[in-house]
Amino acid sequence: MKVLKINKDDWANGLKKLGESCRLLGPLKDGEFHNFKELGQGELPDFNFRNTRLSPKSIVYPQSEKMFDYTLDQNDPNHNILKEAEKDYSPQVVLGIRPCDAKALSLVKLNFDTPEYQDTYWLKRFESTTLVGLACHNPCSNCFCTSTGTGPFHPEALDMLLVEDNDQFLAQILTEKGEAIAKTAGWSTEAGSDAPAQITAMKEAAEGRMTSFISAENLKNKSAMEIYEDPYWEDVSFSCINCGTCTYLCPTCWCFDVQDETCGNCGIRMRNWDSCMYPLFSLHGSGHNPRGQKLQRVRQRFMHKLKYFLDKYDEGIQCVGCGRCVRYCPVNIDIRRVCELMNRSEACPVTI
Amino acid sequence: MQNPYLPYPVRISEIITETEDRNLKTFKYVFIDPEDEEKFDYQAGQFAELSIAGKGEIPIGIASSPVEKGFLKFTVNKVGLVSTHLHNMKVGDVMGIRGPLGNWYPWDIMEGKNVVIIGGGFAFTTLRSSIVYMLANRDRFKEIHVIYGARTPGMLLYVDELKEWEKRDDIHMHITVDATDDPDWKYNKGFVPTITDQKAPPGTDDTYAIICGPPIMIKFTQPVLEKLDYAHDHIIMSLENRMKCGIGICGHCNIGRHFVCKDGPVFTLNQLNNMPKEY
Structure with a gap:
């Protein structure tokens, strides 16, 4: 694998060149927290962060997105007919995405890119995006990525992986897209032959700093209905206030709602992130609601992440261990604890 | 890539009030572009999204039969925002249909x-x-x-x-x-x-x-x-469940790992016995 060496000057100069041909996005300090934003001219991403509070999923999948335009003006020959909205799918480069969040995109892709239907909005934007990852040297105390099929240096879904090494980056080129942006940026200094070994050593050191783990090995073979009917859901959901924070922060939550918004005679059909934590999510027109109770909604979220997804795709669980829902849940519901309950091989007394 | 969210434009060609409470009307539609009718190749048991610009979409079972050509028929109960608006529409009005969606009777x-x-x-x-x-x-x-x-x-x-x-x-x-x-x-x-x-x-x-x-x-x-x-x-x-996309992507209508819109709406009782009762 090709490894380049990029010193801080080359980094700044390279981004300047890259910025001439594509949009650059990266973490920037936004009040108390970092958030992925488009970089202004000459602006550098701020890598002095552990991870952003919001996941970068909105880069490929905006929280609100226009799908169609329409006019209701009876004098317009196309009135009441939806027209494709104009979209900007010009190339964009994401700088400093953490490996867990990149892995999340490859999980979410399973939902948006199916043999029967392709979600054009998600896929076109995903294809126009180059992902430059930033390895994690100091995982958070509630991150558990190494037990979810990813890790602090995991290359999956990335085009390039940056490893900070004192005042320079070691950059692993992982795909042709990664190769192309390195060329555009003028990053061409190959790192020494000891670089791969150096990266491996740093990777092992980072993994050694992980303090949080989950076990999911029994989930595959347990029956979904058995877990569904387990007795602990009442205790798990007891404190939940259905705020939906977990679903909005989660890099692997993808559910959306579709709404029309009209102003005068013109309007748009748009989609917005939605959350299975809300009663309206499943409410029928008749008033009947299959998941009208909090317990049912909380169970739905964990069952989807840790069991339904696993059964459906056989690509692991729908969680990358980024720890955001653990850190920001206002009532301290902890997916690691729920996973442990679901994974237990024997019936157990309810204790949380 | 074809955008699966884009409805075919259709025109209402006939409206029949079916029931004495006037809450059920049958709408007959013709495709504005005849080529769209060929693409809309369906089987008995499938459904489609009726799409009204400015209001939204509703998933409705197809009441016409694949052996009837030249039109589509849907019988709609007046329940919410979209269906109430539809009940007030007139013959000749233009709207959209997206489908056919879901599986069919075997x-x-x-x-x-x-x-x-x-x-x-x-x-x-x-x-x-x-x-x-x-x-x-x-x-x-x-x-x-x-x-x-x-x-x-x-x-x-x-x-x-x-x-x-x-x-x-x-x-x-x-x-x-x-x-x-x-x-x-x-x-x-x-x-x-x-x-x-x-x-x-x-x-x-x-x-x-x-x-x-x-x-x-x-x-x-x-x-x-x-x-x-x-x-x-x-x-x-x-089965029925609240739906948005109708193509198994938006996440609304799931029952366990299955989507009513894509893996259903037709299930055998045998299948339902092994699924949560979330419908």
Whole structure:
């Protein structure tokens, strides 16, 4: 694998060149927290962060997105007919995405890119995006990525992986897209032959700093209905206030709602992130609601992440261990604890 | 890449008020671009999203049959924002249709078999599509029974067609109403489960039942069919759930790992026994 060496000057100069041909996005300090934003001219991403509070999923999948335009003006020959909205799918480069969040995109892709239907909005934007990852040297105390099929240096879904090494980056080129942006940026200094070994050593050191783990090995073979009917859901959901924070922060939550918004005679059909934590999510027109109770909604979220997804795709669980829902849940519901309950091989007394 | 969220433009060509409470109307549509009709290749049991710019979309079972060409038909109950707006639209108005969506009744499996159709209330739409399809391909099925009930005679859908089917000798019609004081009512009186008990043929390897109706009807019909020896994989049901995308992406209509919109809406009772009761 090709490894380049990029010193801080080359980094700044390279981004300047890259910025001439594509949009650059990266973490920037936004009040108390970092958030992925488009970089202004000459602006550098701020890598002095552990991870952003919001996941970068909105880069490929905006929280609100226009799908169609329409006019209701009876004098317009196309009135009441939806027209494709104009979209900007010009190339964009994401700088400093953490490996867990990149892995999340490859999980979410399973939902948006199916043999029967392709979600054009998600896929076109995903294809126009180059992902430059930033390895994690100091995982958070509630991150558990190494037990979810990813890790602090995991290359999956990335085009390039940056490893900070004192005042320079070691950059692993992982795909042709990664190769192309390195060329555009003028990053061409190959790192020494000891670089791969150096990266491996740093990777092992980072993994050694992980303090949080989950076990999911029994989930595959347990029956979904058995877990569904387990007795602990009442205790798990007891404190939940259905705020939906977990679903909005989660890099692997993808559910959306579709709404029309009209102003005068013109309007748009748009989609917005939605959350299975809300009663309206499943409410029928008749008033009947299959998941009208909090317990049912909380169970739905964990069952989807840790069991339904696993059964459906056989690509692991729908969680990358980024720890955001653990850190920001206002009532301290902890997916690691729920996973442990679901994974237990024997019936157990309810204790949380 | 084709955008799966873009509806075909259609024009309303006819509106029929079906029931005495005027809450159910049948809308007949023609495609504005004839090529779209060819792309809209459907089977009895599928549904589509009716799309009204400025209001939204609703998933509705297709009431016309694949053997009827040149138009699509949907019978819509007035319930919420979109359906209420639709009920106020007029012949000639333009809107959109997206589909066909979902799976269909298992016509390949039911070929050469007896089919018992059990419907209640306004859930008779895809069953109408199925009956028209089977009658047009009559030699591909053995005995056909139809048990269809509504609250009153005035709440039955497709009354003219029901009368036509009554006259035929190659389909056994068992129309019923919960109650009526109409002295001219010459069909059955009683709830659908009761009439099923009296009229449905016994379950065999060669007999399939398709049930579509309100939850209360399904709840009480299921034990009757079990009593008549219908195996759970011979009892076929069509489900509904709140939907948005209709193509298994938006996440709204899931029951466990299955999406009603894409893996359904048609499931056998055998399948449903192993799924959460989230519908």
